[in-house]
Structures are given as C-alpha cells and as structure tokens.
Amino acid sequence: MSDETKDMSRRGFLGAGGAALLGGVVLGALPLEGKSLGEPTTAQLPKTWDETHDVVVVGTGFAGLSAAIEARLAGASVLVIEKMPVHGGNSIINGGDFAAPANSFQKAAGIQDSPDQMLKDMLKAGSNLNHLKLAKTVAEHANESLEWARTYVGAEFTRLNYHGGHSVKRSVQTVNQSGSELVNKLLAKAQELGVKVVTRTKLTRLLLGAGGRIVGVEVRQGHKWPDEASGTLAAIKARRAVVLASGGFSRDVALRQIHDPRLTPNFESTNHPGATGEALLAACRAGAMDVQMDWIQLGPWTSPDEPGFGHTPQVCERIVGYGLMVDPKTGKRFFKETGNRKERADAIIAIGHPVVIVGDSAAIGGQVVPKVLGKAMEVGAVRRFNTLDEVARAYDMPAGTFLEEVTRWNGFVEKKKDPDFDCKIFPDALPTAKAPFYAMRLWPRVHHTMGGLVIDDRAQVTGFDMKPMPGLYAAGEVTGGVHGAVRLGSVAMADCVVFGRIAGRNAGREKAWS
Structure with missing residues (x-):
C-alpha cells in the first residue's frame, strides 16, 4: 500500500467516526438518559390533525417520487411534500446518467459487466467506507430499477456513457441528457396513481408518538422560500410511515463547514438553492443517527x-x-x-x-x-x-x-x-x-454530500439506540453510508431509485398505528 493510500485510509477512518460523533454533538442528537436531546414527546402532538395520509414523503426528486409510487402500489394513500415552488430538487437538474451493471446497452455494445464489478468499483472509490449491505443493494438492483424506470415509468434512455472511477462504460443517459426526463415521468406516474403532490410545504419537525414511533410531520404550508418564517403551521398524520427523500446539504455553507472547514463560501455549489438539509436535521433531533457527514464531494x-x-x-x-x-x-x-x-x-x-x-x-x-x-x-x-x-x-x-x-x-x-x-x-x-x-x-464546486442518515437495507432509519426507528424511512442523498468516501458519477440516480423504491414499498406495507 502506498503512503498516499495509507494516509487516505487513516483520514477516512478518522473522518467517518468523527462525522458521526460531530453530527450528534452539533445536531443535538446524542442519547441522554435514554432520550435524544431536543426530542419531541407525545405531549407535543396536536390535539387535531390538519391532514391524514398513510405515507408522507418529503421530497420530489428521484428518490421521493419512486418511493411515492411504490407506497401507492402497496395500497397506501400517499402525500408528497416539497418546500420549493417547483418539483424535482437536484434530480431535475441532474445530468441524466444512470449506472446499471449488465444493462441492455452494454450487452448491445459487447461490454462485459456485473453487479459484483460495480460493487468493487463503488468500494474502491469509497475507500471501503461504504456500508456493504447498502452498496451491494444498489449494485444488485440498479439494472432492475433502470428497466422499471424505462418500462413502467416510461422514461427514455438512449446512450451509454463513462464516468471517472468506473471500470467500464455502464451509465445509461436519458434522451434529453437531463434528470428531468425521469423526474417528470415519475411525477406523472405518481399523480396517475392518485398520489397527492404539494409544493411550498416545508417540513419543520417530525412528530413522535408512543414508543418513539414517527407518527407525522409538522410543516409550513404556503412556505415562500427562502423566508424561513413564511407559511402556516400544520400537522399531518402519517398512519403508516414517513419517508425522507429531501436530498443533501451542499448549499448550507455553515453546516458543510462544520464537517469540512475548507468548504467556505468561496466554493460554489452545483446544487439547486434549496439543498440545505433541514429534513436531515429534523430527523437527528428526533433521535436518528447520522454518519460520514464530513465526506463532501466536489465535482471536478x-x-x-x-x-x-x-x-x-x-x-x-x-x-x-x-x-x-x-x-x-x-x-x-x-x-x-x-x-x-x-x-x-x-x-x-x-x-x-x-x-x-x-x-x-x-x-x-x-x-x-x-x-x-x-x-x-x-x-x-x-x-x-x-x-x-x-x-x-x-x-x-x-x-x-x-x-x-x-x-x-x-x-x-x-x-x-x-x-x-x-x-x-x-x-x-x-x-x-x-x-x-x-x-x-x-x-471544482461542491456537488454531493455522501453523509446523512443511517439506514438499513430496508431503507429504515436507525436511531441512536442502534435500532430501526418505527415509522421512519429514508432514501437518496439524505442518507449516508452507501457511497463511503466518494460517490461514483451516475450512481446517485441508481441509489435514489433503488432505495426510493425500497423505502416506499416498506413504508406502504407498515401496519397503520391508528
């Protein structure tokens, strides 16, 4: 092993552990006498709910809309909320490349590939800090989810591309070279299925019921970004589960500098202006564990x-x-x-x-x-x-x-x-x-935050008690562990759709708490 590799491994180890600890300190989510600092209690639940749905999804990108579709197909009534005035988040300005091993485009070009090879590439780029089950889940289900996006959702993909760090060409690009092709088709499919999608609705906190179960969300309806105080507070019940698919925090300079002080305002971001991480912080305040928050990727x-x-x-x-x-x-x-x-x-x-x-x-x-x-x-x-x-x-x-x-x-x-x-x-x-x-x-510009909420391979969020948090799932960039130190280009699309579908399916199958 070279000195550079040894140094990378050492810094990666310290960085990952430090991120989880620092995240807990900064976000007020370390355990204290069996409870999380700042954790909402049942006493804070509303006497009446403004709305009730089986599943509430936060975010309208690849992950959120994929989750909404699968939750609806599982028989749940679904509400999707978006704080911005338009849908799509980073996904709609994404370059439209979807990494999928052994896909039909590769086969037509005579390129040999496999989920195992993609997993090896992900682990190599991630300095083996990837949570193995999560990375393996993405690699094994990427092509299946690509085909779902093509055949069920109706998105068009037309060409094969290469991204640095991959061992072969395996990224399939949308017909318009933009994530908007998939986002808009996902939105249309979700609405066709009866999913309710609302914009200008900002999550302010997660609501906990008996036994620490997430039972709903507090939001600001009619929110006018970036006015934090705008909108009317409302309480929305989630009878089965909440799915967080709210993206990363590349645009929150203060938060990203907590984890990587080098990322001053001098470094611009590729992200949409609303990528500021409030839902991630809300989950941590409710007792969710965060991981690898100091691994922040710059696009070269x-x-x-x-x-x-x-x-x-x-x-x-x-x-x-x-x-x-x-x-x-x-x-x-x-x-x-x-x-x-x-x-x-x-x-x-x-x-x-x-x-x-x-x-x-x-x-x-x-x-x-x-x-x-x-x-x-x-x-x-x-x-x-x-x-x-x-x-x-x-x-x-x-x-x-x-x-x-x-x-x-x-x-x-x-x-x-x-x-x-x-x-x-x-x-x-x-x-x-x-x-x-x-x-x-x-x-370079700040592009992707690899760290976020800890999830298991069912996309259920893990709390600081090391147990799954009842009623809370997450997918996409709001989560951590999938990519380790470095996300390979075009694996974001795969990650979001794979885990978005898993999160939605499992959230939709949860037993209703009331």
Missing part, C-alpha cells in the same frame, strides 16, 4: 466560466479518456483524466487555479451530444480553436511544452496505455490531432 468538471452545474460537465465527462487535461501554467498533464471525482477535484485544488481539458473534433464529435456542445459554447464555457497553438495562446500556456505534451499523450493513445498517470484510454480513442479543437476551464 465544472467551469468557472458559467454558474451552477452548467453545461461543461456534459462535455468534460464525455471526453475523459479521449482528451488530455493540463495545468495551463506548465502546459503539462498533472493527473489521470479518468480518476474519480475526489481524486480529480483534490488534484485541481492542489494546483490552485483552473485547469484546462482539451479534445479534438473526433473526440467531441464521437462522444458529445451536439445540442449540449452548442449550449456550452453559447455561454462561453467551451471554446473552439483551429489549431493547438491557438489553444495555448488563449490560456497563456507555454506553447512548446504544451505541444510536446499533446504529442506524448497521442503516443499513449496509440498504445492504449498511459505510463505517466494510468488514465483509462478507451479502445475507440484517437490521437488529439483533428481540428477544430475544443477546450474548457475546470474548477
């Missing part, structure tokens, strides 16, 4: 030349393994282009300034959807050049060194082997030599 493929998630990731990720990434100050490569997200983000941050990735017309034309490229060029994040000398001048690179580096890279591409950084070079990759050339600057 975002551009400082456009805001938010932007269009650059859809171009950058398509050409890793087909083009080279360089430090513009030296004109040289500095890390493997196909490394996982944390590896690449850390390497770019270590450089200390934006880096540049370059692809020629063969790489771009063969891998990037023209519509996506057009949008990225329209906003100025991706630029086109007639010669490599023009690329060097545009980014103030030492031209001679840069051209030598391109020649060296092209030699690696021809041999399909990178002895410098062990980049994965694909069989159909060609030397970067065919004009025009395309280049974009890269600088």
Whole structure:
C-alpha cells in the first residue's frame, strides 16, 4: 500500500467516526438518559390533525417520487411534500446518467459487466467506507430499477456513457441528457396513481408518538422560500410511515463547514438553492443517527466560466479518456483524466487555479451530444480553436511544452496505455490531432454530500439506540453510508431509485398505528 493510500485510509477512518460523533454533538442528537436531546414527546402532538395520509414523503426528486409510487402500489394513500415552488430538487437538474451493471446497452455494445464489478468499483472509490449491505443493494438492483424506470415509468434512455472511477462504460443517459426526463415521468406516474403532490410545504419537525414511533410531520404550508418564517403551521398524520427523500446539504455553507472547514463560501455549489438539509436535521433531533457527514464531494468538471452545474460537465465527462487535461501554467498533464471525482477535484485544488481539458473534433464529435456542445459554447464555457497553438495562446500556456505534451499523450493513445498517470484510454480513442479543437476551464464546486442518515437495507432509519426507528424511512442523498468516501458519477440516480423504491414499498406495507 502506498503512503498516499495509507494516509487516505487513516483520514477516512478518522473522518467517518468523527462525522458521526460531530453530527450528534452539533445536531443535538446524542442519547441522554435514554432520550435524544431536543426530542419531541407525545405531549407535543396536536390535539387535531390538519391532514391524514398513510405515507408522507418529503421530497420530489428521484428518490421521493419512486418511493411515492411504490407506497401507492402497496395500497397506501400517499402525500408528497416539497418546500420549493417547483418539483424535482437536484434530480431535475441532474445530468441524466444512470449506472446499471449488465444493462441492455452494454450487452448491445459487447461490454462485459456485473453487479459484483460495480460493487468493487463503488468500494474502491469509497475507500471501503461504504456500508456493504447498502452498496451491494444498489449494485444488485440498479439494472432492475433502470428497466422499471424505462418500462413502467416510461422514461427514455438512449446512450451509454463513462464516468471517472468506473471500470467500464455502464451509465445509461436519458434522451434529453437531463434528470428531468425521469423526474417528470415519475411525477406523472405518481399523480396517475392518485398520489397527492404539494409544493411550498416545508417540513419543520417530525412528530413522535408512543414508543418513539414517527407518527407525522409538522410543516409550513404556503412556505415562500427562502423566508424561513413564511407559511402556516400544520400537522399531518402519517398512519403508516414517513419517508425522507429531501436530498443533501451542499448549499448550507455553515453546516458543510462544520464537517469540512475548507468548504467556505468561496466554493460554489452545483446544487439547486434549496439543498440545505433541514429534513436531515429534523430527523437527528428526533433521535436518528447520522454518519460520514464530513465526506463532501466536489465535482471536478465544472467551469468557472458559467454558474451552477452548467453545461461543461456534459462535455468534460464525455471526453475523459479521449482528451488530455493540463495545468495551463506548465502546459503539462498533472493527473489521470479518468480518476474519480475526489481524486480529480483534490488534484485541481492542489494546483490552485483552473485547469484546462482539451479534445479534438473526433473526440467531441464521437462522444458529445451536439445540442449540449452548442449550449456550452453559447455561454462561453467551451471554446473552439483551429489549431493547438491557438489553444495555448488563449490560456497563456507555454506553447512548446504544451505541444510536446499533446504529442506524448497521442503516443499513449496509440498504445492504449498511459505510463505517466494510468488514465483509462478507451479502445475507440484517437490521437488529439483533428481540428477544430475544443477546450474548457475546470474548477471544482461542491456537488454531493455522501453523509446523512443511517439506514438499513430496508431503507429504515436507525436511531441512536442502534435500532430501526418505527415509522421512519429514508432514501437518496439524505442518507449516508452507501457511497463511503466518494460517490461514483451516475450512481446517485441508481441509489435514489433503488432505495426510493425500497423505502416506499416498506413504508406502504407498515401496519397503520391508528
């Protein structure tokens, strides 16, 4: 084991344990004489309920809507609440890539893959901090859930893509290169089944009944984000269960800095503005255990030349393994282009300034959807050049060194082997030599919070007494443990749909408490 790997393992171990402890301290959820600090009691339950449903789902992304559909199919009446004025959360601005091993697109392309191989990739990226049962559940049920999304929900997927850290191409992309394709189809299916979906309804706390069972939620109806005090308080009974699918906390700078002080406001986020973690905190106040909160992922493929998630990731990720990434100050490569997200983000941050990735017309034309490229060029994040000398001048690179580096890279591409950084070079990759050339600057942004609520393989939340919390389930980015230290690109979609379905199914089958 290298010194770097040993250091990573040591920091990972300390980070994971520290996160669980720190999360408890900060969120007021450590046990105290058999109770959690700040835990609601039955005395705080309303005398009358404003609404009653079998299952209440919090969040309208992949996980929440998948849960709502499965809970309804299990025979439950279902309410889905969303604090924002529009549905979808991060899922609707997601890039639309769904990792699924042994999928039909791979088979058509002659790519050998298996759930075991995907699990190995997840564990490697996650530094083996993944909760094994959870990671295995995602790997084993990803393709089944992809097919459910295609055949039952009606979402269209059209092409196979690669993401850094995977051993093979296994990510299937939606027809519009956006998570909106699946989110909107999920919403339509849920409403077709009779699920009630309401926006501008913010969860304020979980309500506990006898025996610590979650029996409902307190919300602010008519909430006008970001006014925290807006809306009217209401109590909604959940006769069977509550499912939390509210996403992560990448936009809550104070909370993320508690767990990783480096993530100051200087680091922007790819997330939608409502990704602020209130539901996660509410669950911890009710006694739920959190885990690995200090593992926060930065996306290495975002551009400082456009805001938010932007269009650059859809171009950058398509050409890793087909083009080279360089430090513009030296004109040289500095890390493997196909490394996982944390590896690449850390390497770019270590450089200390934006880096540049370059692809020629063969790489771009063969891998990037023209519509996506057009949008990225329209906003100025991706630029086109007639010669490599023009690329060097545009980014103030030492031209001679840069051209030598391109020649060296092209030699690696021809041999399909990178002895410098062990980049994965694909069989159909060609030397970067065919004009025009395309280049974009890269600088990381906060993208995904791997930590969150502890769940079991039934998606039931675990309390600080180490037992499942009756009446409470969770799925998606609000949970922790699935991905360990690093989430592989496109596994979020699989995680959300797999565990969203599991959570909804089990919540819908719970015995009603009244």
